[in-house]
Amino acid sequence: MAPLDEAGLRELILEIIDENHLMCVATVRSDGWPHATLVNYLRLGRALYFVIARESQKFANITQDSRVSIALGGGLITNGAVRGLSMAARAIEIGDPARIEEINKAIFRQSKTAGFRPHPSSVLVAVMEARPSVISVVDYTVPPGRRDLVQAVEDWRIERIPPRSPS
Numbered sequence: 001m002a003p004l005d006e007a008g009l010r011e012l013i014l015e016i017i018d019e020n021h022l023m024c025v026a027t028v029r030s031d032g033w034p035h036a037t038l039v040n041y042l043r044l045g046r047a048l049y050f051v052i053a054r055e056s057q058k059f060a061n062i063t064q065d066s067r068v069s070i071a072l073g074g075g076l077i078t079n080g081a082v083r084g085l086s087m088a089a090r091a092i093e094i095g096d097p098a099r100i101e102e103i104n105k106a107i108f109r110q111s112k113t114a115g116f117r118p119h120p121s122s123v124l125v126a127v128m129e130a131r132p133s134v135i136s137v138v139d140y141t142v143p144p145g146r147r148d149l150v151q152a153v154e155d156w157r158i159e160r161i162p163p164r165s166p167s
Contacts, residue, residue, distance in 0.1 A: 009148055010158050013135055016073050016085050017043050023072040025050065025091075025130075027061035034069075035061055041072075042107055046152065048130045049094070049103050059126055066090045068130060073138075083139040087132035087152075094127040103127060134161070 004012060026036040037058055039050040048070070052058050062068065068091045073084020094100055135158070137148045150158040 004146075004148070006158055006160075009137070009150060009160075012083075012139065013085060013137060013150075013158070014043075016083055016137070016139075017048070020072045023048070023050070023070050025058065026069040026071075027058055027091075028065045028067060029057070029061055030064060042103065042110075044103065044106055046131055046154075048089075048132070050128050050130070051125050052128060054124055054126050062091045062093075062128065066092060070130060070132070081141040081145075083137075083141055085135055085137045087130075087136070088134040089130040089132045091128050091130045094129050100127050 021040055021042075022038055023041050024036050025039055026034045029035045035057055039052065041048045041050045043049075052062075068089050070087040070089055071084065074082050094103070132152045135150050135152055137146070137150070139146045149161040149163075151161055152158055
């Protein structure tokens with residue numbers, strides 16, 4: 001299988017992100033252990049948005065350390081094959097009411113079958129933004145499968161990360 005060029009790989013990444021609406025977000029707890037939970041998300045541009053309770057461990061963890069790992073995908077696509085991706089990102093809280101309103105409008109423009117339905121307008125929830133920096137793609141829909149490691153820069157421009165040589 002020939003490697004995808006930058007545009008093809010970016011398209012694959014965005015397809016996987018856009019066909020899913022549930023992701024696992026792993027945060028770093030204060031004792032150093034990871035804490036992974038599932039959240040709904042919405043992609044707008046290069047950012048993934050999700051809503052969490054301000055009283056949650058996830059919010060406390062992100063407040064202490066903004067580094068998160070995200071995993072999504074894995075559903076059967078074609079011929080029993082799966083594809084998905086994992087990402088390293090930083091998560092920040094969105095506090096600007098105009099931006100939250102823009103996110104709300106985008107949520108309600110989506111089809112009701114899209115899977116993302118929260119309404120982030122309560123003071124009890126935090127609207128979070130994650131901007132992926134490193135993305136690992138796994139795609140087994142075309143044998144023998146592919147794995148790519150890229151760095152996301154600017155508005156979804158990607159750069160391949162060369163494989164590590166054995167130490």
